[in-house]
Amino acid sequence: MAAEELGGAPHGEGVVGQLSDWVNDHIRTVLLGPSLVALFVVFIYPATMLLWLSLQNTRGIGETFEPAYNYGRIFTDPTFWNAVEKTLIYSTGSLILSVGAGLAIALALNKVLDSRVRNAYATLILISWAVPLSIVGVTWRWMFNGQLGVVNKLLIDLGILESSYSWLGNSLSAMVVVILADSWSRIPFAAVVLLAGLQSIPQEMYDAAKMDGATTLQTFRHVTLPYLRPSFFVAGLITWMFAFRAFAIPFSTTGGGPGGATETLAVYIHRFGIQLLDYGFASAVSVFLVAVTLIVATGYVYFILEQIEEIEV
């Protein structure tokens, strides 16, 4: 063996030695195999079942194989398209708020020179990211409660509202509240990714811009933004993708209400699949959600790669 000639490990004696030789010769299988087997069991098996279930009619008692049934329902059921619409509003709103606020925070953090102060700020801002998502939901539900909520109390004390407003009882304001709650938990991630992007910009670029007499605005536009673009896209894609599939926050803040006004696709799938036990329809909607996510993600990644190449040129 080549390794032995180079002074590598000698071949072992006995059962233990043979086993150790076998492990050495099959190192990739030994180190990677268990993970792949695990992923096969916990992912491939349920994912295959998902496809299979989506072809079954499970509305009545038992299951019958009707490939077109559930997919047909998708295109004719107005509640499905309501969920699609709400999901788009929800994910777009959260994307804009999270990445916008995240950018402001990242730019500000990048200007704090004392690293202890910067870390203190970063720690406080990261806390909302670590809060369990159902806790985010019940917290915002409580703050915006119609009778006892602190938001109504504050707005009345400040003279902005005259009497309590039912935030979660009105379609539009309920959507605003769930988007705020969602952004609240996603802003730290966007801020962290964008800050990492800002810190990767070489100082020489700023020095060169200064030497050329560039204004602050010009420096921002022609140095900061182009370098930040990849981080911007990554933060945007991930924020959008996770907001698009959001379940815990809308579910625990409003339960999808009032009257489906905040029912995202994930809440919709949960309602049919787990509460109404209509597995087939829930699976077909899931397939739709997965397909949209993957198409957007793939297209976006290609787009990012092109963008990055442009920058390097």
Add this chain to the structure above:
Amino acid sequence: MAGPNFTVEQYRRRQRLWNLLESRYVVHLVLFLAVFFIVSPLIWQLLTSFKTQQGVLELTYLPTEPTLAAYERALIDRGFWRAVVNSVLIATASTVIVMILGTPAGYVFSRFRFPFDNAVFVFVLFTRLFPPIGLVTPYYRIVTTFGLLNTKTGIVIANVYLWLPLVIYIMRNFFITIPQALDEAARVDGCTKVQAFRYVVFPVVLPGFAAGTILTFLYSWREFLFAFTVSTDLNSMTIPVATFLFVGDAGIDWAAMAAAAIVAVIPSALVVVFFQRYIVVGLTGGLKG
């Protein structure tokens, strides 16, 4: 940007505006507002948790007679201390399994060529990008079939699905930063491939391993969707699920709900305070490469 009507005066005014935006006052104002927005909902929960059931109805900002009774109602009367124990057990078991499986797998992807290696790696990324809500329906059926409904095992298995691809990806990115010459030197010095991984490369990647561990623990602790689907009984439900269950009550005991929420947030907050740097490394390490 600078049109024909763009005068020197306008230019200077803009420059002043930008300089103002960059001043330390504005920087700290932005950060102060951000911290206020992030922290105030949790402060409100904390204040609520110290109120009496009657005190909640009085609509005051501060608790008039601060008490820990809400914690007693949530944790002892409702028995949610068991949900806390379940959460600790489930998050710990999930983290151990995911790190033991994912670390060597990430190493293989960072070092070795093998048939279909890129395809296998894309498969791992695919499982990561796949929306977990899509698997909930079949998973619920599988869990029911195998008698794993209302068990901690059922939740741990879901956590393995959720976080293993992420850890493989993160660990691969950390291993890639370590020169392959290190492995080769160890091999020349007489290490087997396993020894080279275990005693030479692994210690170097320890900070990345720590980041992956902390991230997985936090994610498992936070997880709601599968925990809620698999279990809503005290033998196996987690504290985020328990806290959510208050919402179903006819007259919600908001103080007790707030107390449960604070109990669920404390471990997360402590991890963030002590391991902030690792979390940032983990979050950004999972993106590059």
